[in-house]
Amino acid sequence: MRRKGMKRKLNESLTAYGFLLPNLLGLTVFVFVPMVYAFYVSLHDWNALSPKVFIGFENYKEMASDKEWWKSVNRTFIFTVIYVPLLFAGSLFFAVMLNSMKQRFVGVARTMFLLPFAITSVISAVIWMFLYDPRHGFINQFFDLLGLPKQQFLGSTDQALFAIIVVIFWINLGYNMMIFLASIKEIPLDYYEAAKIDGATGWKAFWNITFPLLRPTSIFILVVTTIGSFQVFDQIMVMTKGGPANSTMVSVLYIYKQGFEFLNMGYASALAVVLFLIIFVLSLAQLRLYTKKD
Amino acid sequence: MGKNKTILTVFIFACGLLIILPIFFLVFSSFRAPEDVFKLSLNLGNLTLDNFKAVLETNILRAIWNSLVVSVTVTVVAMLFHAMSGYALARLNFPGKKFVFGWMISTMMVPFTVIMIPLYMVTKNLGLANSYGGLIIPMIFNAYGIFLFRQFYQDFPKELEEAAYVEGLSIAGTFFRLVLPLSKPMIIPLTIGFFTANWNNYLWPLIINQKEELMVVQVALANIVGGGYETAWSIVLAAALLSAIPTFIVFFSMQKYLVDGIKMSGIK
Amino acid sequence: MKIWKMFSIFSIILILLFQAGCSDSSSTGEEDGVVTLKFWDMHTDAEKAFFEELVKEYNAANEDKVKIEYTAFNQSDYSNTKLPVAFANDEGPDVFMVSPGDFTKYAESNILADLNSYFPEGAKEDFLPASIEAVTYDDKVLALPYELELLGLYYNKKMLADAGVEVPKTWDELKAAAEKLTTTDVAGLVLPTDKAAYLNFIWYPFLWQQGGNVLNEDGTKSTFNSPEVAKALDYWGSFFQDGQAPSKLQYGPWDAGNLGTGSAAMSIVGTWLIPVLEKDYADTEFGLAPIPVPEGGKPATDAGGWKMAVNANSEHVDEAAKFIMWCFAEDKSRPLKWATEVKFAYSPRISVVEEGKAIYDKGLRKVFTEEIYDSAIPEPRFGPEIVDAVGEAMQQVMFGNVSGADAAEEAHKKIEEALSK
CATH class of the missing domain: 3.40.190.10 (Periplasmic binding protein-like II)
Known part of the structure; x- marks a missing residue:
């Protein structure tokens, strides 16, 4: 081990803060200050048109009895609980598969998986609305061919949320797979060769080498996907606007409705503060859970 | 073994085809007459270029240029800043490290719609409204890249840095000369991610910019969708396809660098 | 390493580029005695073109006095993003379109200027009473209806x-x-x-x-x-x-x-x-x-139908109100063109419908005119x-x-x- 004198330590700290400075500054000005402002707004009655009226924690009190809000939180949780494991497992699975396929085709395969990511959310929503169309949609025509009954998909209160999950999964699968694949490629080959001598191949090698060594990437994907799953907005806005009968009204959509349709900016900010706290606690728990061993 | 690989390859391509099926529909429909867009016939006789002609009559090319300026600048600057921060958080010791990391991650957790109004105020007060600066600068700072770089550098082989320190390189020198060039395996996927995310950004450019000549591609696309009494989906889809081409180009050109990600074998 | 060289060259060019972009001259308010008004709209296609034309004509006729800057947005962005963000920052447009659904909220927040005194002589009486009633709040006329x-x-x-x-x-x-x-x-x-x-x-x-x-x-x-x-x-x-x-x-x-x-x-x-x-x-x-x-x-x-309104907090309420009156409350030709050529709707002005009688009886329009018109109730402004x-x-x-x-x-x-x- 290198000896670290006081000077060395100071130097290291200074360099670190130097490296962090642009982001510390930028994040403070363009994210943190607006966040603090949102909290400030949450203590007011404000419709964006007339001056703010200070009302203390009234908005938070009102929230407690807002059934629609808590239902939207619940729906968001359902979304997260299904979507996050699905995307995590899916992208890891395909990353491993692509890593062991014939390498000269990897580029083409990766691009295929990645293509949905290139399409703007509004347009992918439009395409999927066509595929999901209850009458002429591709999927229903396919079901018909198989002798299955036609489904309502986005027009059904039971299916709409899942239909949306499929779309978001479709969009993000390739990108997350690529991140996993990049990390897998970083694992030194001799690890596997050493394991081979011990007779560990296939599944065993995956569990003993690949998966543990992917831990930092896995943590990243899990935390980021969880945060992202709480903020899915564009696709839902285009495909269902929270309907039918509120069945896809997730929290962010509800906040948007309160803020920009009802112009209850103060209340919407209060909702956002609470949503932030929920995500914060969840992400912190995830980070703690996964990094405990280190 | 060889046979297994072939089966696997075929399986992956089958999945891949399933995934690009909706995109196939997008491409196909953008060449069809307006009344046929949502029809499921494979009749190739009626394909037309009219939709693309109609799209090119709008100001979409100018908008594509603007988006290119914004997305490339954001991506380049972000890569540098985020790699630096990620490295500091992963490999350097300094007081307040945990707090700084937690604080940065927490900035990802606020839905954009909520900070939209204050962010507009801040940006306007900095004199950046209606300029490239306003479109670019606020979008650079995003904890996503910092977080990913941090995770990446956590497993970076220590021996390289040790060797550099012995050689007498400073920390900063080690990072810029040695670590950063070896970070390509993570920079490339992130470049794809940042470029695409900024290319597809809609809400922020919509708010911060009023000027016609600074309109970005997604806003131009939304104007083509319109909301009038007659939505010409064929034209919208053609515009969507056209506006996705730069992202496709980025995907394909980055492929090369992705495939030969360096294997650091021999270093433990 | 080539990629890095490319990146650095690219970024230098781009940084120069956006430096140029930063030097922005924000132009609102008065310049050389010419009043600049922001006019925001949510129309598309031919309807957008109509308003563009109107603005051009008005600017030309009032060259040394008023300059109107017209911008149109996608409809859903217009109501739920552009207007709230603008008003929240005290930079709402001087002239804008308001939907019946937004009317009450805006009226309650005193955002809409009273247009009562700006109607040309006898013009208000030409409007269907129900259409004026639909935009009246506290005895003030807060928007100008231009279509039914x-x-x-x-x-x-x-x-x-x-x-x-x-x-x-x-x-x-x-x-x-x-x-x-x-x-x-x-x-x-x-x-x-x-x-x-x-x-x-x-x-x-x-x-x-x-x-x-x-x-x-x-x-x-x-x-x-x-x-x-x-x-x-x-x-x-x-x-x-x-x-x-x-x-x-x-x-x-x-x-x-x-x-x-x-x-x-x-x-x-x-x-x-x-x-x-x-x-x-x-x-x-x-x-x-x-x-x-x-x-x-x-x-x-x-x-149903959108209305034109003036921002009560504008520094130039007078000029803005005069402009919207010029659009739809003065000459019959403009509202007639709007309601019969640009789109098909009924003008809330009795004299305009009279003037366009021939068109209102053409094809399917006749059904609206003869069988439906009389049963119309203004869209509620909840x-x-x-x-x-x-x-x-x-x-x-x-x-x-x-x-x-x-x-x-x-x-x-x-x-x-x-x-x-």
Whole structure:
């Protein structure tokens, strides 16, 4: 081990803060200050048109009895609980598969998986609305061919949320797979060769080498996907606007409705503060859970 | 073994085809007459270029240029800043490290719609409204890249840095000369991610910019969708396809660098 | 390493580029005695072109006094993003379009300037009293109506003939017709599906036909728990439950695409559809009829339409108000062009409708003029909470297996709560 004198330590700290400075500054000005402002707004009655009226924690009190809000939180949780494991497992699975396929085709395969990511959310929503169309949609025509009954998909209160999950999964699968694949490629080959001598191949090698060594990437994907799953907005806005009968009204959509349709900016900010706290606690728990061993 | 690989390859391509099926529909429909867009016939006789002609009559090319300026600048600057921060958080010791990391991650957790109004105020007060600066600068700072770089550098082989320190390189020198060039395996996927995310950004450019000549591609696309009494989906889809081409180009050109990600074998 | 070189060259160029972009000259207010006004709009295509023309003409005629800067946005962004963000930052446009759904909120927040004193001599009397009443708040006229869009039942003549269906006149006939016309490819009746002000807008006539309403006469109490509401909800919902109205649409419910592409046999849509059908779907023959009425009911339809308003906090209320009066309250030619050439709607001005008599009797327009016009009721200007409560009740009946009465009761509570705020 290198000896670290006081000077060395100071130097290291200074360099670190130097490296962090642009982001510390930028994040403070363009994210943190607006966040603090949102909290400030949450203590007011404000419709964006007339001056703010200070009302203390009234908005938070009102929230407690807002059934629609808590239902939207619940729906968001359902979304997260299904979507996050699905995307995590899916992208890891395909990353491993692509890593062991014939390498000269990897580029083409990766691009295929990645293509949905290139399409703007509004347009992918439009395409999927066509595929999901209850009458002429591709999927229903396919079901018909198989002798299955036609489904309502986005027009059904039971299916709409899942239909949306499929779309978001479709969009993000390739990108997350690529991140996993990049990390897998970083694992030194001799690890596997050493394991081979011990007779560990296939599944065993995956569990003993690949998966543990992917831990930092896995943590990243899990935390980021969880945060992202709480903020899915564009696709839902285009495909269902929270309907039918509120069945896809997730929290962010509800906040948007309160803020920009009802112009209850103060209340919407209060909702956002609470949503932030929920995500914060969840992400912190995830980070703690996964990094405990280190 | 060889046979297994072939089966696997075929399986992956089958999945891949399933995934690009909706995109196939997008491409196909953008060449069809307006009344046929949502029809499921494979009749190739009626394909037309009219939709693309109609799209090119709008100001979409100018908008594509603007988006290119914004997305490339954001991506380049972000890569540098985020790699630096990620490295500091992963490999350097300094007081307040945990707090700084937690604080940065927490900035990802606020839905954009909520900070939209204050962010507009801040940006306007900095004199950046209606300029490239306003479109670019606020979008650079995003904890996503910092977080990913941090995770990446956590497993970076220590021996390289040790060797550099012995050689007498400073920390900063080690990072810029040695670590950063070896970070390509993570920079490339992130470049794809940042470029695409900024290319597809809609809400922020919509708010911060009023000027016609600074309109970005997604806003131009939304104007083509319109909301009038007659939505010409064929034209919208053609515009969507056209506006996705730069992202496709980025995907394909980055492929090369992705495939030969360096294997650091021999270093433990 | 080549990639890095490329990156650095690229970034230097771009940084130079955006440096140039940063030096922005914000131009609002006064310059050399010329007043600059911001005018925001949500129209598209030909309608946008019309306003662009108007602005050009006005700017030319008032060259050394007023300069109007016109910007149009996508409609949903306009109402729910651009305007709130702008007003929240005290930089709202001087002149803008306001929808009936936003009117009350804006009026309550004192954002809308009183236009009363700006009407040219005798002009106010030329407007239909109901249309002025719809924009009056606390005895102040807070917006200028410039169009009345009415609703009717459009149908595909051939499809009805082939199925042996008569043009429906009553609720029962409409229901039976929709059932008969529904096939695997064709929807019997296209109605809006997603929750939005438009959903309520199309539904209100079914309520009014029975004498029902959302609020009482003076707008202070909810009357939404009435049997008329339940009946209208149940009737509307039955089209969705029985699969005669699709649960999702490829085109917007107001869009000509539904009827035009032959994927719908009937649809309740507004006056705006006529020119589009004539222009783009001339090969198909369409018919038009008043919205069918229930047993013992009286005919009713909406008179919707956006209004022009002036920002009360603008430094140039005078100039802005003069401009909108010039657009629609002075010369007859501009409102006539708007309502008959650019789109099809009724002008709220009696003299303009008189002037355009020949056009108002052309083709399907005649049905609106002779059979529908007299039953028009202005679109209510409820605040967004009430609009949402009504929409939610509709959605519950359409998709949530809830009875009309239960959904109405739930909405009734929400409306009362919204009114008490």
